[in-house]
Amino acid sequence: MNTRELPVVPDRRTVESAVALACRAPSLHNSQPWRWVMGTTLRLYSDPDRLLPATDGFGRQMVISCGAALNHLEYAFTANRWRPVIERLPRSSDRQLLSTVGFVPAPTPTDFVARMAAAIERRRTERLPLDAPSAWTETLEQLVRIIAGTGVELEDLGERSRPALEDASRRMTGLRHDDPTYQAELRWWSGRGLFPDGVPEQARPSDSQQHSVHLSREFPPGRASTPDGSPSEDRAAILLLSTSTDSRLDWLRSGEALSAVLLACTDRRLATCPVTHLTERAATRTMLRELSSGDGMPQVLIRVGAGTGVGEPSPTPRRPLSEVLVRERPAPGNLSGE
Ligand SMILES: Cc1cc2nc3c(=O)[nH]c(=O)nc-3n(C[C@H](O)[C@H](O)[C@H](O)COP(=O)(O)O)c2cc1C
Numbered sequence: 001m002n003t004r005e006l007p008v009v010p011d012r013r014t015v016e017s018a019v020a021l022a023c024r025a026p027s028l029h030n031s032q033p034w035r036w037v038m039g040t041t042l043r044l045y046s047d048p049d050r051l052l053p054a055t056d057g058f059g060r061q062m063v064i065s066c067g068a069a070l071n072h073l074e075y076a077f078t079a080n081r082w083r084p085v086i087e088r089l090p091r092s093s094d095r096q097l098l099s100t101v102g103f104v105p106a107p108t109p110t111d112f113v114a115r116m117a118a119a120i121e122r123r124r125t126e127r128l129p130l131d132a133p134s135a136w137t138e139t140l141e142q143l144v145r146i147i148a149g150t151g152v153e154l155e156d157l158g159e160r161s162r163p164a165l166e167d168a169s170r171r172m173t174g175l176r177h178d179d180p181t182y183q184a185e186l187r188w189w190s191g192r193g194l195f196p197d198g199v200p201e202q203a204r205p206s207d208s209q210q211h212s213v214h215l216s217r218e219f220p221p222g223r224a225s226t227p228d229g230s231p232s233e234d235r236a237a238i239l240l241l242s243t244s245t246d247s248r249l250d251w252l253r254s255g256e257a258l259s260a261v262l263l264a265c266t267d268r269r270l271a272t273c274p275v276t277h278l279t280e281r282a283a284t285r286t287m288l289r290e291l292s293s294g295d296g297m298p299q300v301l302i303r304v305g306a307g308t309g310v311g312e313p314s315p316t317p318r319r320p321l322s323e324v325l326v327r328e329r330p331a332p333g334n335l336s337g338e
Contacts, residue, residue, distance in 0.1 A: 118267075150257050
């Protein structure tokens with residue numbers, strides 16, 4: 001290959017720092033079910049060894065988590081003057097391949113992109129009660145604008161839906177108490193103090209605060225608790241992301257939309273928590289569909305509100321880059337690799 005025809009790729013350090021930021025994305029139980037391979041393009045694969053079969057048998061949330069990482073990656077590169085050219089679900093015999101990412105040099109990022117990228121390291125999942133978000137109408141308009149064109153619908157379910165959602169959440173929690181496989185999986189992903197994955201105890205509500213948020217997945221008690229004077233009752237807005245169908249592309253796109261919503265809220269100093277237990281059973285998913293004004297397939301609920309900021313949880317751990325990013329060896333005679 002003539003050197004002039006070589007594909008343009010960012011240097012190693014740029015790739016590594018963008019992938020490290022992408023891996024700050026939220027994932028189901030912090031399972032981090034992704035793998036990246038850097039060759040002439042960067043490829044994103046889901047990692048079936050990190051599927052949670054009792055919670056997410058079809059791998060829907062595994063793909064949503066990867067979609068969130070893909071969107072984080074997009075902001076990380078764009079903020080660093082590379083425009084990623086994303087192909088979703090390219091033809092491949094490997095079902096785990098979710099995306100290839102090519103690169104085009106880009107101009108200085110807009111203020112919006114720089115702020116979204118800066119929000120990556122500040123974002124956390126907040127499971128304690130939140131106050132109602134301020135400037136909500138304006139925020140909601142921005143969130144709808146940000147995900148326009150992705151095929152993912154965003155709706156504020158409003159206060160009118162809270163009693164039904166909280167009631168369904170309580171019933172779902174009760175049902176799951178009788179599901180030993182689900183409980184074993186939850187414990188496995190919640191008690192991994194020495195591992196760089198799972199939901200650590202500082203991110204899980206303490207025993208006394210376990211049930212202060214009624215619309216929440218129940219985790220084994222942890223150490224997170226609200227400081228004095230902070231809201232004791234949850235007044236978070238409740239958003240629903242849904243898609244017209246329920247394909248793998250819809251899941252990937254839902255993850256991308258989830259990421260963009262979380263980052264935009266973080267940029268606005270709002271606290272967020274994805275909530276998905278009600279999407280994991282057909283009956284509760286149907287209920288979500290009925291609460292929605294649309295007819296889409298519910299993918300993720302998101303609580304958004306004002307946190308106190310005091311006692312903010314420290315970042316949850318991530319696996320080392322060496323475990324998730326591989327550099328492909330160039331084929332003999334191919335000069336484009338390293
Ligand atoms: C697809 C998906 C589903 C999730 N479901 C829940 C949930 O039901 N309840 C919850 O508290 N957090 C949920 N989360 C948040 C993860 O637990 C969280 O992202 C992970 O523990 C990493 O922590 P961080 O977001 O603070 O970085 C979900 C995240 C994703 C991407």
